[in-house]
Structures are given as structure tokens and as C-alpha cells.
Amino acid sequence: MTAPFVATFPKAFDSTLPVMRLARAENDAGTNLALTLPDGRRASVFSNVRLMNSPKLGKQFKLLDGLLASSTATLIERNEAGYHGAALGVEKQTFVAKIVPVFRETISQTRTARAEHAARLTRTLDWNRAAEPNPVARGDLRRWLLRHSVAERIGLLMRADYAVVVSALEIGQVVVGLDNAQWEAFLNHARAVIYIHKAGTAADFTLKPSEENISASGIDHVAAYKNAHNMLDQMREDGDLLETAEHYLQAVAKFIALLGDVKAETIIGIDK
Structure with a gap:
């Protein structure tokens, strides 16, 4: 006598099967x-x-x-x-x-x-192209910079003042001849320099009168520099957090x- 056919289906509930x-x-x-x-x-x-x-x-x-x-x-x-x-x-x-x-x-x-x-x-890299240094001066600074070897350029740029910084930024990485790591290092320096330059009109960074300097005037460059690097450090932390x-x-x-x-x-x- 033939045994009856019994259909089998996957179990929906079974505590004996492997689990996650x-x-x-x-x-x-x-x-x-x-x-x-x-x-x-x-x-x-x-x-x-x-x-x-x-x-x-x-x-x-x-x-x-x-x-x-x-x-x-x-x-x-x-x-x-x-x-x-x-x-x-x-x-x-x-x-x-x-x-x-x-x-x-x-x-x-x-x-x-x-x-x-x-x-x-x-x-942080915005700068006023209509202000000093004027286009002629920026061109002269670039010609001076490009007369140096690439190895010399990175050293000069990492010590550059505002005029040299914006002159280099205007022509960009390829013309300046730096690799990605060198250019990024320069950009960090450029951000600090531009920040400090803009702070020249900010009341927060004017020198405060003191007993040692009663008639103080001008910019407190130490305070501006410190604030610039604090700002850059925070931006790097923000970037790392986003990654x-x-x-x-x-x-x-x-x-x-x-x-x-x-x-x-x-x-x-x-x-x-």
C-alpha cells in the first residue's frame, strides 16, 4: 500500500533553527x-x-x-x-x-x-581683488615666486605675508607647482593670513590700553593670530567629525x- 503524500512547507515558527x-x-x-x-x-x-x-x-x-x-x-x-x-x-x-x-x-x-x-x-580664502596689492604688484610677486625652485617655493609660501599669499592663490596650485599635500599646507597658512588681514578692521583685535602701553593703537597681532588658528583648528575638527x-x-x-x-x-x- 502506497503511503499518502504529505506536502511540507517551510516553518514560520521554529525555535530549533539557527538564529541571528x-x-x-x-x-x-x-x-x-x-x-x-x-x-x-x-x-x-x-x-x-x-x-x-x-x-x-x-x-x-x-x-x-x-x-x-x-x-x-x-x-x-x-x-x-x-x-x-x-x-x-x-x-x-x-x-x-x-x-x-x-x-x-x-x-x-x-x-x-x-x-x-x-x-x-x-x-576663509575670500579676498578683495580690488584692494591692495593691485594686479600689477600681484603679477610682480608671482614672477618673483616662480623664479624659485618648487622646493624653495613651499618654504617661501609657508612664511608668506598677505600680498604673496593672495598673489599665489590667484594663479592656483597647478601654476604654482605644488603637490596636493603641499598646496593644502599652504591653504591652511593662507586662511590664517587672510583671517588676520581681515581682522585689521575688527575692533576685537585692536590693542587695548594698559599701564605699559597707555596710548596703545593698532592691531593686536598675537590675539588675531591665536584666534585665527583656533578657528582653523575648529574647522579641521568639524571636517573630521563630518568624515x-x-x-x-x-x-x-x-x-x-x-x-x-x-x-x-x-x-x-x-x-x-
């Missing part, structure tokens, strides 16, 4: 979430303390980070409770639908912050894509 695993590790720099799927695929996200506490972006990144941690933990708990197949698929869809809007808003705020930072960097934000967003996209079983392009919103 989530590991959490913390140190002074931040918190790391590490995801491992049953097939061995992995993804991790490191939450940098400086990024989470930053005045401009911290609130949004904390919102995303908290939601990612809690939603991931919920999904893992469902899986450990026996959710598999179609049932787990529904939970993954819920996970993605809940976190993607917050993720995309975080991308938007980061993009805005990067654009503002780039604009501030550009403004940290970018790395975090890339890691989150991969994490959501792996856990939610969707393409990273879909998560980001750039799929065709």
Missing part, C-alpha cells in the same frame, strides 16, 4: 553593534561618542542610533523566539519601514552640514540592508 546573533561592546570612544547571520554574513556599526554628542548633529544621530539598537534587538528577539520564513520576513519589513525615514533624515542633515562646512572653508558621520552612515546602510534583506541602494534612496 547580536553582540554589543562599549569603550570610551563609543559602542559597537556586531550582527552575525546564520549563514555567516556580518555587519557592524560603531557609534562614536564625539559624533553622538556633537552640538549640530548629535541629536539626530542619537535618534538614529537608539532606534537602530532597539529595532535590531526586537528583530533578534523575534528570531530567537522562533520567527522564521514568512513570519520573520514580515518583521524585517517592519524593521526597514520604521528605520529608513529616520536614516534618510540623518543623511539629509549630514549633507546640509557638509555643504555649510564647504562654504565656510571657501569663505566620521559619513563612515557611520555607510556602516548603518550596510547593517540595515543585511538585517532587513534589502539593497543598500534602496535604504539610501538611490536605487534606479
Whole structure:
């Protein structure tokens, strides 16, 4: 007698099947979430303390980070409770639908912050072409500069005053003949020099009368120089923080894509 045919279907709930695993590790720099799927695929996200506490972006990144941690933990708990197949698929869809809007808003705020930072960097190199040194003088200074070897030029530019700085900026990196690292070093010097030059009309940097200099007048160059470098240090820190934000967003996209079983392009919103 032939045994009756019995159809078998993937189980939606089965506590005996392999499950996803989530590991959490913390140190002074931040918190790391590490995801491992049953097939061995992995993804991790490191939450940098400086990024989470930053005045401009911290609130949004904390919102995303908290939601990612809690939603991931919920999904893992469902899986450990026996959710598999179609049932787990529904939970993954819920996970993605809940976190993607917050993720995309975080991308938007980061993009805005990067654009503002780039604009501030550009403004630090703005100078008045209608003022002194005049075009003829700038041309003479450039000819003097270009008579020196490239090795000599970088030394001269790193000690350059305002007139030489703007004369070099006007013709740009290629004509001056510096490599990228040398040009970036010069730009940092140029930003400080231009800042101090502009401070020449700023009341904050005028010399204050003292017992040693009762009739003080003119610019407090020490204060202006210190303030310029504080400004540049802060801009470098802001730039580094934005790079940290970018790395975090890339890691989150991969994490959501792996856990939610969707393409990273879909998560980001750039799929065709």
C-alpha cells in the first residue's frame, strides 16, 4: 500500500533553527553593534561618542542610533523566539519601514552640514581683488615666486605675508607647482593670513590700553593670530567629525540592508 503524500512547507515558527546573533561592546570612544547571520554574513556599526554628542548633529544621530539598537534587538528577539520564513520576513519589513525615514533624515542633515562646512572653508580664502596689492604688484610677486625652485617655493609660501599669499592663490596650485599635500599646507597658512588681514578692521583685535602701553593703537597681532588658528583648528575638527558621520552612515546602510534583506541602494534612496 502506497503511503499518502504529505506536502511540507517551510516553518514560520521554529525555535530549533539557527538564529541571528547580536553582540554589543562599549569603550570610551563609543559602542559597537556586531550582527552575525546564520549563514555567516556580518555587519557592524560603531557609534562614536564625539559624533553622538556633537552640538549640530548629535541629536539626530542619537535618534538614529537608539532606534537602530532597539529595532535590531526586537528583530533578534523575534528570531530567537522562533520567527522564521514568512513570519520573520514580515518583521524585517517592519524593521526597514520604521528605520529608513529616520536614516534618510540623518543623511539629509549630514549633507546640509557638509555643504555649510564647504562654504565656510571657501569663505576663509575670500579676498578683495580690488584692494591692495593691485594686479600689477600681484603679477610682480608671482614672477618673483616662480623664479624659485618648487622646493624653495613651499618654504617661501609657508612664511608668506598677505600680498604673496593672495598673489599665489590667484594663479592656483597647478601654476604654482605644488603637490596636493603641499598646496593644502599652504591653504591652511593662507586662511590664517587672510583671517588676520581681515581682522585689521575688527575692533576685537585692536590693542587695548594698559599701564605699559597707555596710548596703545593698532592691531593686536598675537590675539588675531591665536584666534585665527583656533578657528582653523575648529574647522579641521568639524571636517573630521563630518568624515566620521559619513563612515557611520555607510556602516548603518550596510547593517540595515543585511538585517532587513534589502539593497543598500534602496535604504539610501538611490536605487534606479
